[in-house]
Amino acid sequence: MKSNPKKRVDAAPKTIISITGNDPNMRMDAWWWLVAAVVVVTFLLVVFQPDPYQRILIYVLDGIGLTIGVTVISFILTLIAGMIGGLGRLSKNRIISGAASLYVELIRGIPLLVQLMWWYFAFPAIIRDTGKALNIGFMANYLPDGTIMAIIGLVICYAAYMSEIYRAGIQSIPKGQMEAARSLGMTYVQAMRYVILPQAIRVILPPVGNEFVALLKDSSLVSAVALADLSRRGREFASNQALPIQTWMMVALLYLILTLVSARIVGWIERKTKFER
Amino acid sequence: MDAIIQIENVHKYFRGGIHALRGVSLEVGKGEVVVIVGPSGSGKSTLLRCINRLEQYEEGKIVVDGIPLDSAANINAVRQEVGMVFQSFNLFSHMRVIDNLTLAQRVVRKRPLEEAKAVGMDLLAKVGIPDKADAFPAQLSGGQQQRVAIARALAMNPKIMLFDEPTSALDPEMINEVLEVMLDLAREGMTMVVVSHEMGFSRAAATRVIFMDEGQIVEQGSATQIFGAPTQERTKAFLSKVLHH
Ligand SMILES: Nc1ncnc2c1ncn2[C@@H]1O[C@H](COP(=O)(O)OP(=O)(O)OP(=O)(O)O)[C@@H](O)[C@H]1O
Ligand SMILES: [Mg+2]
Numbered sequence: 001m002k003s004n005p006k007k008r009v010d011a012a013p014k015t016i017i018s019i020t021g022n023d024p025n026m027r028m029d030a031w032w033w034l035v036a037a038v039v040v041v042t043f044l045l046v047v048f049q050p051d052p053y054q055r056i057l058i059y060v061l062d063g064i065g066l067t068i069g070v071t072v073i074s075f076i077l078t079l080i081a082g083m084i085g086g087l088g089r090l091s092k093n094r095i096i097s098g099a100a101s102l103y104v105e106l107i108r109g110i111p112l113l114v115q116l117m118w119w120y121f122a123f124p125a126i127i128r129d130t131g132k133a134l135n136i137g138f139m140a141n142y143l144p145d146g147t148i149m150a151i152i153g154l155v156i157c158y159a160a161y162m163s164e165i166y167r168a169g170i171q172s173i174p175k176g177q178m179e180a181a182r183s184l185g186m187t188y189v190q191a192m193r194y195v196i197l198p199q200a201i202r203v204i205l206p207p208v209g210n211e212f213v214a215l216l217k218d219s220s221l222v223s224a225v226a227l228a229d230l231s232r233r234g235r236e237f238a239s240n241q242a243l244p245i246q247t248w249m250m251v252a253l254l255y256l257i258l259t260l261v262s263a264r265i266v267g268w269i270e271r272k273t274k275f276e277r
Numbered sequence: 278m279d280a281i282i283q284i285e286n287v288h289k290y291f292r293g294g295i296h297a298l299r300g301v302s303l304e305v306g307k308g309e310v311v312v313i314v315g316p317s318g319s320g321k322s323t324l325l326r327c328i329n330r331l332e333q334y335e336e337g338k339i340v341v342d343g344i345p346l347d348s349a350a351n352i353n354a355v356r357q358e359v360g361m362v363f364q365s366f367n368l369f370s371h372m373r374v375i376d377n378l379t380l381a382q383r384v385v386r387k388r389p390l391e392e393a394k395a396v397g398m399d400l401l402a403k404v405g406i407p408d409k410a411d412a413f414p415a416q417l418s419g420g421q422q423q424r425v426a427i428a429r430a431l432a433m434n435p436k437i438m439l440f441d442e443p444t445s446a447l448d449p450e451m452i453n454e455v456l457e458v459m460l461d462l463a464r465e466g467m468t469m470v471v472v473s474h475e476m477g478f479s480r481a482a483a484t485r486v487i488f489m490d491e492g493q494i495v496e497q498g499s500a501t502q503i504f505g506a507p508t509q510e511r512t513k514a515f516l517s518k519v520l521h522h
Contacts, residue, residue, distance in 0.1 A: 176367035179331055180426075184381035184433060185357035194380055199371045 031267075035260045042253045052243050056234075056250040063233030064254060070147065070229065071216045074154040078215070079208070081155055082162025087192070089167045100163065107160035112153070113221050119153040120144060120225035150222040158215055165211070169204035170196055202273055209266030213259050220255075230254060280304040281437060281468055282328060287337030289323055289492075297323045298334065299492035305437075310469045312479045312500070315489035316515055321472040324489070325439050328470065329359045342436055357385060360430030364442040366422040368414035374401070374425050375410040378432050386433065393432070400428035404458050420451030427458055438462065440471040474519055476504060488512045 045053040088100030107115070124144040131139025173196050181191035223232030234251035238244045282305040289298035297320045305311050313321045326332040327339060330352045339346045341355045369377050378397030382388045388396070401407045404424035406417075414422055423443055430438060440459065444452040456478050463469060463482040473479070479486055479500040486503040488496045488511075496509045507513050 174365075174367075176363055176365050177369065180361075180363065180367035180369070180429075181381075183329055183331060183356055183359070183361040184430070185353055185385040186381060187353065190384050194384060195369050199369075202371070 031260075031264060035257070035264060038253060038256050038260060042250075042257065045250070045253075052241065052246050053250055055241075056237055056243075056247050057254075059237045060230055060233040060251065060254070063228055063230040064258075066147075066228060067216070067219055067230040068258070070150060070154070070222060070227070071212075071219045074151050074158065074219070075212050075215055077151070077155040078158040078162050078211070081159035082166050083197075085159055085163025086166025086170060089163060090170060104160045104163055107157055112157050112218055113224060115157050116150060116153040116221055116225050119149045119156075120146065123149070146222075146225060146227050150219075150225055150227050153225075154215065154219065154222070158211060158218075162208070162211060165204050165207045166200070169200035172203050173199050205266075205270050205273065209263070209270065212266060213262055216259055216262060217255065279307045281307045281342050282470070283338075283340040284324075284328070285338040287324075287327060287334045287339060289320070289327060289332065289334045297492050298327070300337070301489075301492070301494055302337075303487070303494065305468060305470060306484075308466045308468055309484045310463045310467075310471065310482045311485050311487060312483040313470065313472045313487045313489055314474055314479075314503075314515070314519075315495075319489045320492040321489055322441050323492075325361075325441050325470060325472055328437075328439060329356050329361055331361075357433060358435055359437045359439060360427075360433060360435035361439045362423070362426050362430055362441065362443045364446050366414070366419070366426045366446070368422055368426055368429070370414050373411050373413055374406075374417070377414070377425060378429050381429070382432050396432050397428070400431050401425070403431075403461075404428045405454065418451060419447045420454045423447065423451075423455045424458055427455070427462075431462075437468045437470070440469065440473065442472050442474075444473065444475060476500070479504070488515065490515065 046057055047054075085100050085103065088096050089104065091097045091100070124142055127139050127142045131137070131142060177195055177199065178191055181195045182188070186194070219229060220231040223229050223235065226232075228236075231251060234247050238247035241247070282303070284301055284303040287298050287301045288296070291297055299320075301320075301324055303311075303324075313324065315321050323332055327334050328341065330339075330346050342358050344351050344355050344358075346352055346355055368374075369380065372380065375394060375397050378400065379390065379393035382393035382396060383390065386393075398407065398410060401410055404427060406421055406424060409417060409421060409425070414425070417425065427438075427443075443459070444455050447455065452475070456475060459469070459471070459478065460482055469482075471478070471483075483500045485497055486500050487494055488503060488507070488509070490511045496503065496507060496512045503512065504516065507516060
């Protein structure tokens, strides 16, 4: 038995290490302190300055729900679509891999905000025009559901980035793993399912976690297509009440709580699924 | 002699115009232990990998246990009968040893978990590491990993075992523990095709030694013949280099 299996290089960013040292448990505590600090500040503001902070919080509460809902649903769909895209880019079939590459390149070249506009304004207009031209009533009167269009836009954009993450993760698994699986008689799909993907998922967990946090923040762009998310509710309150400083501070704190907590959860999952190579 | 592997005039080209196999023909009988030797780049691995179609070939014909390697279904059927052991072990690194041994039994052979585990434990005992069932591959020595890899292939009850330099990634003190397992297999009558320069193994187990060079079989015969009295210049030149080591 090998005396001391090589210690895994930690994937955490350098800044974190330099702030709190190398013990992973210590590091976790330090970052939970930051989460706690932000929560406490928010709590103090709401309790001791209920006017305006409690009013703001109550006003934007449904926006928080919408932000979380849109983010979680979009993220789950992104995980699935990204896997399909990543496997597509790795396909030996030129048409499939070409189509997947084209999708990734196109989507990554267009700002998310423009994509959201496209799904909310341009896409329904195309359907209406087609409906009118072909005299199909329900298409001619098509009105998009804002939430669905926002989720479609987020998923199609984020899945492009996610498929690159999947592709890199799958490619990082040594070729011998696939060959060993195939030599035992497993089909390509079985080898992917039982051998390659379980290893690739552990590799891609840190960047996938980052994507979740990024998606959470980018979901604020859906406010531009009339969705009443956290940032949209904040903007409404700020302009109704003429309280820009307090409102945007509260909104920023609420986003911070969401992102910091999700980053901690991601880190916790990473540690849970770590294994010796 | 009952040929369980028939290789007929196989040509293999790699991208970039490398002609890795130049018309190789070979018949391996049931229970034979064929050892392939030859210089680096001579096509030994490529030939071995063609037998279970990890590598495609452009020309020629390979029939394994009566099944021609010509359709996806046949290729999978052949792979179930042909175990392969790699130089770099290739154990599934996210799985414990016992799960490495049971995975293919379950998803390919459709054996129930309990049966697959029993088969796995028997084989671990056979390769001499019954106490490592719950270890992860990274916690094992190279020799132990390779023995697990052999057990993993045997768990599928293959009719043929292919070995591609199974000991060349190992520290010298671990080579013998792997060769011992291979010798046992040979004694039990397993059909084996082995790429290896371990002459002790060849002398003890090989029914035939094949010398390959530049994608061709140059010479074949018993271990005594090939190592003791080679007839071809290329064989002599190669052996003089290897024997010096
Ligand atoms: N995947 C590949 N792509 C391109 N060329 C390859 C590939 N694999 C092998 N070759 C080439 O094919 C030839 C035969 O290679 P092969 O690996 O079969 O040799 P070998 O006899 O096993 O050598 P070694 O003793 O170094 O393992 C070599 O010229 C090699 O460079
Ligand atoms: Mg080789």
